[in-house]
Amino acid sequence: MTPPQQRTPVSRPTGGDRLGRLLNLVPYLLARPGIEVAEAAADFHVSVQQLREDLELLWVCGLPGYGPGDLIDMALDGDRVTITYDAGIDRPLRLNPDEALALVVALRMLAETPGIGSRDAIERALAKIENATGDLGDAPVAVRLPAGTERLDAIRDIVERHHAMRITYYTAARDETSSRIVDPMRVLMVGNRGYLEAWCRRAEATRLFRVDRIDAYEELDEPAAPPERAVPHDMSDGVFQPSADLPLVTVRVGRGSRWITEYYPCEEVRRDGDEWLVTMRVTDLGWAQRLLLGLGSDVTVLGPPELVAQIRGQAEAALDQYATPAP
Amino acid sequence: MSRTRTERLVNLVICLLSTRRFLTAAQIAATVPGYEHDPEDPRDHDAFQRKFERDKAELRELGVPLETGLASAFDTEHGYRIAHREYALPDIPLEPDEAAAVGIAARLWQHAGLAAAASSGLAKLRAAGIEVDPQATLGVEPVVTVDPAFGPLTAAARARRAVTFSYRVPEVDEPTVRRLQPWGVVCWQGKWYVVGHDRDRDATRCFRLSRIVGTVRAVGQSAAFTPPQDVDLIGQVAHFSGPVAKDQRATVVVRPGRAAGLRRWAIETVPGPGGDRLTIPYSDSEWLASRLVGYGADVRADSPPELRDLVIQQLKEVVTRYQPAAAGVLS
Numbered sequence: 294m295t296p297p298q299q300r301t302p303v304s305r306p307t308g309g310d311r312l313g314r315l316l317n318l319v320p321y322l323l324a325r326p327g328i329e330v331a332e333a334a335a336d337f338h339v340s341v342q343q344l345r346e347d348l349e350l351l352w353v354c355g356l357p358g359y360g361p362g363d364l365i366d367m368a369l370d371g372d373r374v375t376i377t378y379d380a381g382i383d384r385p386l387r388l389n390p391d392e393a394l395a396l397v398v399a400l401r402m403l404a405e406t407p408g409i410g411s412r413d414a415i416e417r418a419l420a421k422i423e424n425a426t427g428d429l430g431d432a433p434v435a436v437r438l439p440a441g442t443e444r445l446d447a448i449r450d451i452v453e454r455h456h457a458m459r460i461t462y463y464t465a466a467r468d469e470t471s472s473r474i475v476d477p478m479r480v481l482m483v484g485n486r487g488y489l490e491a492w493c494r495r496a497e498a499t500r501l502f503r504v505d506r507i508d509a510y511e512e513l514d515e516p517a518a519p520p521e522r523a524v525p526h527d528m529s530d531g532v533f534q535p536s537a538d539l540p541l542v543t544v545r546v547g548r549g550s551r552w553i554t555e556y557y558p559c560e561e562v563r564r565d566g567d568e569w570l571v572t573m574r575v576t577d578l579g580w581a582q583r584l585l586l587g588l589g590s591d592v593t594v595l596g597p598p599e600l601v602a603q604i605r606g607q608a609e610a611a612l613d614q615y616a617t618p619a620p
Numbered sequence: 621m622s623r624t625r626t627e628r629l630v631n632l633v634i635c636l637l638s639t640r641r642f643l644t645a646a647q648i649a650a651t652v653p654g655y656e657h658d659p660e661d662p663r664d665h666d667a668f669q670r671k672f673e674r675d676k677a678e679l680r681e682l683g684v685p686l687e688t689g690l691a692s693a694f695d696t697e698h699g700y701r702i703a704h705r706e707y708a709l710p711d712i713p714l715e716p717d718e719a720a721a722v723g724i725a726a727r728l729w730q731h732a733g734l735a736a737a738a739s740s741g742l743a744k745l746r747a748a749g750i751e752v753d754p755q756a757t758l759g760v761e762p763v764v765t766v767d768p769a770f771g772p773l774t775a776a777a778r779a780r781r782a783v784t785f786s787y788r789v790p791e792v793d794e795p796t797v798r799r800l801q802p803w804g805v806v807c808w809q810g811k812w813y814v815v816g817h818d819r820d821r822d823a824t825r826c827f828r829l830s831r832i833v834g835t836v837r838a839v840g841q842s843a844a845f846t847p848p849q850d851v852d853l854i855g856q857v858a859h860f861s862g863p864v865a866k867d868q869r870a871t872v873v874v875r876p877g878r879a880a881g882l883r884r885w886a887i888e889t890v891p892g893p894g895g896d897r898l899t900i901p902y903s904d905s906e907w908l909a910s911r912l913v914g915y916g917a918d919v920r921a922d923s924p925p926e927l928r929d930l931v932i933q934q935l936k937e938v939v940t941r942y943q944p945a946a947a948g949v950l951s
Contacts, residue, residue: 403762611916
């Protein structure tokens with residue numbers, strides 16, 4: 294099989310993929326008389342060469358008898374193709390359970406997303422797909438996302454107007470609020486949180502900004518112009534993907550604070566008597582201090598040594614402030 | 621799959637779609653190109669039967685509804701056909717804006733298996749003549765991820781089959797085996813849950829999918845239970861009742877230029893000699909005390925007294941815990 298010149302990467306085609314494609318191809322062409330072969334190839338994510346081979350194969354298939362009037366027939370006019378006889382494959386196969394589930398759940402998710410445009414169209418589409426898939430469309434899946442916020446709506450509008458923004462943003466890792474100019478790219482919902490993905494002119498990199506940490510924003514009178522090298526984040530592994538060059542923190546955690554191992558990505562969680570030994574990578578030791586010191590005596594930091602010293606020092610200094618009676 | 625096998629399978633589909641009578645394997649072999657063999661030769665006949673079995677499995681895998689039945693009361697051997705009504709995708713009259721929404725929805729999956737299912741579903745809609753604008757966007761795009769248990773649990777809920785799985789809550793180390801009649805799967809506040817009847821507790825329970833360890837196994841028969849009428853799946857999970865009113869006020873002194881996170885919550889900031897005096901609205905003293913302690917010496921809680929006492933108490937415990945005298949605490 295010729296390697297397809299794909300526009301979008303797809304997994305290596307298997308035999309079943311080709312059979313499925315061929316069964317789709319006949320009704321697809323039937324619905325689009327005179328379509329260019331290249332356009333059809335692009336829609337099926339295969340090369341023009343591959344699509345021509347598919348057409349050649351279909352040409353020798355047909356009804357029993359397999360004579361001139363029985364075989365699938367088509368008119369090839371230069372780069373254009375028209376099906377003139379479909380041998381009974383006039384419709385695609387119905388959706389299988391996984392396909393119905395994947396489309397219905399994604400549409401329900403979309404319909405629930407705060408700040409989304411065209412909610413009406415999404416709900417109409419959902420009703421039609423559910424209707425056409427019968428029992429399969431009645432997926433036992435319910436979706437509820439948090440209600441929309443005015444801020445998310447307003448930011449989405451600016452993204453759609455393709456304008457740059459000045460934002461005042463709180464960075465939890467460094468515990469600082471700063472002002473920066475960004476070129477918005479898209480607005481995402483990850484779990485129950487909204488994010489603005491934008492090119493940050495100060496960091497000269499693509500950044501994800503949590504909408505609830507954008508304390509102020511201003512739409513600028515200049516177009517959003519993310520540079521060529523502004524690449525959207527790969528969200529398949531979640532928002533925070535700790536890299537190996539971040540400091541590794543080791544803590545001993547009691548039962549009451551064990552939830553942190555579910556809330557933050559951890560490298561290792563190991564039972565140690567009545568407690569757990571947990572290692573996690575953190576972007577900033579100051580952030581680690583605020584989290585771990587705040588958890589109180591249920592958590593003991595074992596390393597790195599500078600964090601242990603910092604937490605001990607901060608706790609003692611903080612306590613000294615209360616040596617004099619309250620004002 | 622070889623070209624000849626693909627060709628044979630396309631012809632098999634066309635042949636079975638075109639027949640009203642059930643066709644036996646022998647009749648199919650005599651009709652569809654690629655099945656030619658000598659039925660009198662046992663080895664040749666065996667090879668044909670294996671080939672035909674593989675082909676049937678391939679079609680079923682693809683979702684082709686192969687019907688089996690007897691052509692007439694006089695027949696003894698089962699035959700095959702495909703009912704066009706069962707095979708064909710029904711007409712879905714999507715308006716352009718609706719088709720665009722489906723196209724966007726199909727792109728949302730970050731889970732490889734469901735992403736593939738969504739795009740093959742979309743390919744079928746395209747094949748039915750629906751034009752999908754690949755450039756369409758909706759301004760906000762949810763990133764749709766699911767836990768591995770999602771597939772088996774939705775399948776079991778649909779089939780009304782019981783499941784069993786290992787479940788681990790963070791506070792307990794050893795996972796426990798749970799047996800559940802799953803009614804449905806819920807996405808609540810960005811997390812996935814399964815709701816159903818817990819057969820061991822004999823009560824309605826919700827389980828977070830991310831806490832399921834290993835594989836979910838379906839057990840017993842399909843249609844083994846009936847979920848309660850009009851069960852409110854989301855209501856089972858959503859036991860929190862909206863945001864709590866922050867009707868208490870804390871007074872906190874922070875060092876100049878420090879504790880930006882606390883300053884964001886302040887409704888009033890008054891600069892003073894010892895630092896900035898913030899007024900912070902809150903509802904839960906322990907929660908706020910934990911935040912204040914996290915800031916160490918940058919922050920001093922002044923009032924109300926119970927908040928101040930909570931902070932002092934927690935700081936004392938931390939100092940004690942880190943004292944070298946507390947043998948064995950530090951490695």
